[in-house]
Amino acid sequence: QKEVEQNSGPLSVPEGAIASLNCTYSDRGSQSFFWYRQYSGKSPELIMFIYSNGDKEDGRFTAQLNKASQYVSLLIRDSQPSDSATYLCAVTLYGNKLVFGAGTILRVKS
Amino acid sequence: DTEVTQTPKHLVMGMTNKKSLKCEQHMGHRAMYWYKQKAKKPPELMFVYSYEKLSINESVPSRFSPECPNSSLLNLHLHALQPEDSALYLCASSQDWKGARGYTFGSGTRLTVV
Numbered sequence: 001q002k003e004v005e006q007n008s009g010p011l012s013v014p015e016g017a018i019a020s021l022n023c024t025y026s027d028r029g030s031q032s033f034f035w036y037r038q039y040s041g042k043s044p045e046l047i048m049f050i051y052s053n054g055d056k057e058d059g060r061f062t063a064q065l066n067k068a069s070q071y072v073s074l075l076i077r078d079s080q081p082s083d084s085a086t087y088l089c090a091v092t093l094y095g096n097k098l099v100f101g102a103g104t105i106l107r108v109k110s
Numbered sequence: 111d112t113e114v115t116q117t118p119k120h121l122v123m124g125m126t127n128k129k130s131l132k133c134e135q136h137m138g139h140r141a142m143y144w145y146k147q148k149a150k151k152p153p154e155l156m157f158v159y160s161y162e163k164l165s166i167n168e169s170v171p172s173r174f175s176p177e178c179p180n181s182s183l184l185n186l187h188l189h190a191l192q193p194e195d196s197a198l199y200l201c202a203s204s205q206d207w208k209g210a211r212g213y214t215f216g217s218g219t220r221l222t223v224v
Binding site (some may be wrong): 032034100101102103 | 143151152153154155158160165166198200207208209210211212213214215216217218
């Protein structure tokens with residue numbers, strides 16, 4: 001089992017729709033969870049972090065965490081073509097290692 | 111200053127060359143990291159420095175040698191690399207070794223080994 005798993009996609013959504021990105025992780029003791037966005041040829045950019053079960057909202061982005069199911073998700077409302085990128089789920093494993101999932105390619109069609 | 115600065119942005123080196131990648135941050139972060147990213151793959155952790163001491167080496171070959179001269183600087187010394195080492199090398203920093211508020215990444219050095 002991979003430490004952090006994501007569906008590689010691509011996930012295609014029309015402009016204005018909600019994009020839903022999912023991630024599972026293996027370390028039940030993980031405490032910190034992150035979503036990074038990476039445009040082609042650029043470095044990862046942190047867009048959300050979440051520590052507690054439930055939802056955390058920031059503008060058009062909502063992160064959801066369910067520690068019992070070892071599941072974290074990212075919702076992007078009112079998706080825009082500029083949201084087209086690879087979204088990387090990252091989890092702090094074993095206390096101090098940030099490990100990335102393979103990333104999900106999101107394509108927003110105008 | 112909320113940036114991590116990496117130099118050079120691009121580097122082409124021969125397999126017998128010695129070169130160094132540099133990383134600098136002035137956010138007062140006490141943990142710094144090197145990641146390697148191949149095309150269409152996620153970043154892979156190479157080294158972790160916490161309070162200027164090497165705390166994690168992810169079984170990286172000795173042809174990669176990290177150095178942390180002070181709390182703001184991180185270097186990666188390269189020697190006798192192989193073509194398969196060509197990748198984007200990313201430096202990151204965080205407030206402390208737990209990285210609870212996430213890592214800030216530099217723009218990376220795109221390395222080509224010929």
